[in-house]
Every structure is written in C-alpha cells, then in structure tokens.
Amino acid sequence: MKGSRLLKSSWPVIVVGAGPAGALCAYSLARAGLSVLLLEKACFPREKPCGGGLTPKAAALLPFSFQAVVDGEVKRAILRLPGVKTLEIGWGRPVCFLVRRELLDTYLAEQARRAGAFLREGEEVVQIEETGEALTVITAGGASYRAQLVIGADGALSRVARLVGRSLPRRFALTAAITPPPAWSEKRDTILIDLEALPYGYGWVFPKAGHLNAGVGSFAAARELRFHWENFARRNGLGRPLRLRAHPLALAGEETELGRGRVMLLGDAAGLVDPLTGEGLYAAFCSAQLAAKAILEEGVGERAVPRYRELVKASLGREYHFAHRLARLFYRFLPLIARYFSSRPEQVRHFWEFLFFGGYAELFRRAGARYWEKLLRGPSS
Numbered sequence: 001m002k003g004s005r006l007l008k009s010s011w012p013v014i015v016v017g018a019g020p021a022g023a024l025c026a027y028s029l030a031r032a033g034l035s036v037l038l039l040e041k042a043c044f045p046r047e048k049p050c051g052g053g054l055t056p057k058a059a060a061l062l063p064f065s066f067q068a069v070v071d072g073e074v075k076r077a078i079l080r081l082p083g084v085k086t087l088e089i090g091w092g093r094p095v096c097f098l099v100r101r102e103l104l105d106t107y108l109a110e111q112a113r114r115a116g117a118f119l120r121e122g123e124e125v126v127q128i129e130e131t132g133e134a135l136t137v138i139t140a141g142g143a144s145y146r147a148q149l150v151i152g153a154d155g156a157l158s159r160v161a162r163l164v165g166r167s168l169p170r171r172f173a174l175t176a177a178i179t180p181p182p183a184w185s186e187k188r189d190t191i192l193i194d195l196e197a198l199p200y201g202y203g204w205v206f207p208k209a210g211h212l213n214a215g216v217g218s219f220a221a222a223r224e225l226r227f228h229w230e231n232f233a234r235r236n237g238l239g240r241p242l243r244l245r246a247h248p249l250a251l252a253g254e255e256t257e258l259g260r261g262r263v264m265l266l267g268d269a270a271g272l273v274d275p276l277t278g279e280g281l282y283a284a285f286c287s288a289q290l291a292a293k294a295i296l297e298e299g300v301g302e303r304a305v306p307r308y309r310e311l312v313k314a315s316l317g318r319e320y321h322f323a324h325r326l327a328r329l330f331y332r333f334l335p336l337i338a339r340y341f342s343s344r345p346e347q348v349r350h351f352w353e354f355l356f357f358g359g360y361a362e363l364f365r366r367a368g369a370r371y372w373e374k375l376l377r378g379p380s381s
C-alpha cells in the first residue's frame with residue numbers, strides 16, 4: 001500500500017512544501033509514474049493567510065474536481081473606485097470560487113498522496129547541500145534525503161529560494177477573519193473590492209462559510225498597512241477582526257527566480273504573484289504543471305531546469321509582460337480610469353472577465369491600443 005511504503009533515503013525528485021504549487025506538481029509527477037517525496041513543514045489542515053479567491057483560469061488548471069472544498073461562487077461585486085460612486089456589477093455565471101485555504105490545501109495534498117507521492121508532514125527543510133551528481137536535503141528533525149532534483153514550493157519566505165539566491169519579498173498584505181456584520185450575512189455570492197483603501201493596492205471582503213475574509217494588500221512597498229486596514233474596516237462597517245495576520249506578497253518582477261542547477265522554484269517561492277491583482281493560485285498551479293512537463297520531457301536532472309524556465313517564459317512570462325504594463329497604468333491613472341468606468345459598468349464587467357477567465361495577453365490583443373488610449377483620456381472621449 002502507498003501509505004505504508006518504507007521511506008527511502010534516495011529519490012529522483014523531492015518537492016519542498018505541499019501548498020498548492022508543491023502538491024499539484026507532486027500529483028502530476030506521481031501520476032506519470034515518478035517516485036516523489038513531498039516534504040511539508042506543517043501538518044494539515046494548516047492555515048495560510050489568503051483571500052481564497054480561486055479564479056476560473058486557475059481552477060481550469062486543476063486536473064480533478066475541487067467542488068468539495070468550494071464555500072461559495074461569486075456572481076456580484078461591489079467596486080469602490082476613488083472619487084466616483086460605488087459600482088455594483090453582476091454576472092449570470094460564477095466569476096470566481098471562494099475557498100478556505102486550510103480545506104483547499106489539505107485536499108490538494110491528499111490528491112498528491114493518492115496519486116502516489118510520498119507525503120511527509122511536520123518535516124521542515126532547513127538545508128540543501130550539493131553532493132556530486134545529487135542534492136542532499138536536510139530537515140529540522142535531522143533526517144537527510146538524497147535527490148536528483150529539488151523543487152522549492154515552500155512559499156513566499158522560501159528557504160530553498162534563499163539557498164539559490166532569491167531575495168525576500170518586500171510587499172505585504174494583511175488579512176483578517178471577521179464575524180459577518182448583519183449587512184453581509186445574506187451576501188454569500190457578493191464580494192467587495194475597495195480601490196480607495198490604499199494607494200497602489202486594494203482592500204477586499206470575501207464571504208466564507210461562517211465568516212468574512214477581509215484584507216488590504218499593497219503592490220508598492222506600503223508602510224502603515226495596519227493604519228490602512230483600520231480605515232478600510234471602519235469605512236466598510238467590518239467590525240473587529242477575530243484574527244489579523246500579515247504575510248508577504250511574492251510579486252512577479254525583479255525578485256522572480258525560477259531556479260538554478262538542480263533546483264526549481266514554483267509559485268510564491270519563485271516570486272510569481274500577479275502584479276495587478278495579487279492572485280497567486282493561478283501562477284502556483286501553472287508553474288507546477290510546467291515544472292512537471294519540463295521534468296517529464298527532459299528527465300530528472302539539470303536539463304529540466306532551463307526547459308522549465310523556457311516554458312514559464314512562453315506562458316506566464318508573456319502574461320506578466322502585459323500585466324506589469326497594465327498594473328503601472330492602472331494604479332498610476334486610477335482616478336481617470338475610475339471616471340471612465342463609473343459610467344460604463346459593462347466595460348468593468350468585461351475587464352473583470354478578462355482578468356479572471358482569459359488573461360492579459362488576450363486582453364491586450366482583443367482590446368488594442370485604442371481602448372487604452374480612450375481609457376486614459378477619461379469619460380469625455
């Protein structure tokens with residue numbers, strides 16, 4: 001039986017971190033018949049500070065159903081834009097799934113285990129050493145395992161990434177669990193996005209079973225996140241948080257690092273969070289699938305790493321090339337864009353759909369330069 005296999009000391013692939021990126025990569029490799037050790041420092045179910053908004057484009061990358069862990073489906077959004085009235089927009093279909101990360105992540109890790117990956121919980125990786133043609137992974141408990149290839153999927157503060165020279169993220173988000181105030185208790189399919197909450201960022205409220213997940217995140221190195229959080233909570237009548245936690249946002253950009261030698265980095269460990277929306281689950285799943293593809297094409301060894309880099313460049317890299325341009329325009333010219341959007345809810349709906357279903361490259365291709373010119377000229381055009 002899979003669960004009772006004896007733990008070997010030598011593995012073709014060791015995945016460090018069983019979050020969304022690590023669990024999905026281990027799942028894909030194990031399904032293809034590779035022997036994979038998945039080391040996770042926490043024990044499931046464990047918390048991860050996150051809004052738990054799962055976009056349809058991210059969900060489409062999961063090769064199995066995840067309905068069992070969906071708390072709700074978003075069909076309406078309240079959008080607070082600076083200087084203009086609040087917009088309420090609706091869709092006839094779900095535009096985002098709401099999940100609790102403790103449930104989603106437990107479920108994903110279980111899928112990896114069922115596919116044949118050897119999952120070890122409570123095993124924190126503290127060191128990786130090069131030993132000839134292999135790597136030795138050492139855990140806090142003193143265990144050591146040899147691997148041909150190590151996949152760092154250990155999140156924004158990744159130890160594996162630091163071992164290959166990636167710097168730590170400089171952007172942060174604050175998230176809280178809140179008992180729903182009466183005004184929110186009926187709004188299970190409605191989210192709030194508040195672009196007035198702080199400069200170069202936004203505040204959100206996502207309803208979950210039994211509580212609201214609310215937070216503020218900044219795409220600039222914002223100080224005083226707590227101050228912005230308090231204003232945001234007061235303005236939106238959110239009351240006192242049950243738990244308030246800060247966590248780094250591993251934004252894509254100059255801090256992105258996909259790996260070196262026999263080490264690959266995925267998801268937050270690679271610094272792949274969307275620079276406009278802060279969405280990270282899509283990149284976690286996408287990088288997991290691309291890493292598995294590179295390994296299955298090139299074998300378990302150094303050649304898989306450049307292949308992975310190539311694959312990421314052609315997909316996520318292309319997307320983020322546009323995302324960065326759009327993020328710069330969007331936050332810099334937000335008051336103008338807000339004025340344009342305020343009288344065109346249909347445009348907001350389309351913009352949202354591109355972000356959550358399609359992607360940036362598609363948005364730029366379809367919309368063309370004239371759209372952006374019009375957008376920036378404002379409502380008089």
Ligand SMILES: Cc1cc2nc3c(=O)[nH]c(=O)nc-3n(C[C@H](O)[C@H](O)[C@H](O)COP(=O)(O)OP(=O)(O)OC[C@H]3O[C@@H](n4cnc5c(N)ncnc54)[C@H](O)[C@@H]3O)c2cc1C
Pocket residue numbers: 016017018019020021022039040041042048049050051052053054055123124125126153154155156158159173174175215217247248249266267268269273278279280281282284
């Ligand atoms: C406040 C906040 C809100 C967010 N909201 C959203 C959202 O609504 N939608 C969205 O798409 N994205 C959101 N994100 C981003 C998203 O949470 C991340 O991009 C996503 O979790 C990345 O997945 P991952 O698997 O790369 O890393 P993680 O989810 O961080 O998983 C890493 C795993 O590695 C384990 N680990 C860490 N160190 C070690 C070690 N040394 N040894 C072994 N295991 C280790 C951890 O315990 C963890 O299980 C949000 C981020 C923040 C901070």
